[in-house]
Amino acid sequence: MHIAVIGAGMAGLTCARQLQQQGHQVIVYERNADVGGRMGTRQTELGGFDHGAQYFTATSDLFRKEVAAWRKAGWAAPWDGKLVKLDKGVAANAGRSNAKQRMVAVPSMGALGRHLADGLEVRCEQSVTGMERHGDGWLLSVQCDSVPIAATAGPFDAVVLALPADIAARLLQPVSSLAGQVGQEHLEPCWALILGFEQSLDLDYDGAWVEGSRLKWIARDASKPLRRPGEHWIGHASSAWSMEHLADDPERVKEKLLKAFHEATGTHVQPVYADVHRWRYAQAMTTLPGECLWDGETRIGVCGDWFAAGLDGSGRVENAFLSGSALAAAIR
Known part of the structure; x- marks a missing residue:
């Protein structure tokens, strides 16, 4: 057919x-101009930032087999970053998410879509x-x-x-x-925060679920395998906050989410690169x-x-x- x-x-x-x-x-x-959907990577002068899907796990036998093939092909690798829970700047151990291995595409999340599209007729x-x-x-x-x-x-x-x-x-x-x-079914939005710093923030974790904040998740992007070195961070706002501020001016959103990042991490170092991205359809709630x-x-x-x-x-x-x-x- x-x-x-x-x-x-x-x-x-x-x-x-x-x-x-x-x-x-x-x-x-x-x-869009590239494949991969929400497994996206923003390219900047500092390198790539995985501003969409952060990692993936495999539960079913079928997906485990597929991920094994991706690893063999050099398309994916384990991410053993230290993840914590943050509440008012205080970090607590987050555990291992039912001991499932967290995986990422390499050298960026966006690269996996391009691998999968190879050999297909794709009209972007x-x-x-x-x-x-x-x-x-x-x-x-x-x-x-x-x-x-x-x-x-x-x-x-x-x-x-x-x-x-x-x-x-x-x-x-x-x-x-x-x-x-x-x-x-309806998918809720998510504002993503993209930050690059000239100096280390000296944080002893690589990712965190954030409580009581506009942000629900932050991650040190360069802690993932085969990423460009640098102090690169991603933040994801909560669905509720993203929905409330869906139509806000991006500069205003960036200001609010950068403030939330500083409050969550307890650091006030200013980034040399800062931007936001609005994922209009980000997360299925049911x-x-x-x-x-x-x-x-x-x-x-x-x-x-x-x-x-x-x-x-x-x-x-x-x-x-x-x-x-x-x-x-x-x-x-």
Whole structure:
């Protein structure tokens, strides 16, 4: 079949690779300039900053096998950073998260998406804005910044939506009964803080879950394997704070989150580089049961990290991988 995959995050790339291995002709559409979705890395004059997903763990046998293959290929490595809990600047041991090994992509989180996209036809900076029937297949409306009007792509025999639930529901609404199920899920936002310092902050931990702060998480990015040396930190604001300040001016957000970083760490060293990034759809707060959705009659499928995929919790790299893999199997 000729299949369109909309979204080049972990779920979309996983599904696309497996569909192509099955012999299907696959084209991946990605609205951003790079692949990987929330496994993103911001490139700066100081080097890369992993401002999206911070690490991943493997629970299922299928994902453990995949991660082992990534390690063998040199795409992933363990992160043994010291993680703590911070409450009003006081650090307490955070434990080992059920003793599961924390893994990161190398040399950056964003590199994994590029590895997975190798060999696929991926069309970046092309946003799919609509779908319509064309005989037994589908035509897509595709918008890119260089063209003032949407172009038509297709026809495709099947379409995979590997998108945040909020976006997928809008595309599905006029064409598929799957829209009702997808519309039950919503992803909450997250403001990310990106900081580079000229001198060491002399903190004796590499990451922390922060209590009673605008920030819920901070991490020393350079403590991960094969990163560029330097005092590089990432902060993630809480979902509640990010939602409340979703439309705020980025400079104002940066000022507030830098203050929260100083309060949490007890250090007031000023960064030489500071920026923020708004992840509009960052974290699924609930999960849709099952691994994916596939309508064999209309040949439309949906996958993403907001499916339970047999795991306890959502929004993980493992959820996305299992969901994309399950959808490829359903199409087969």
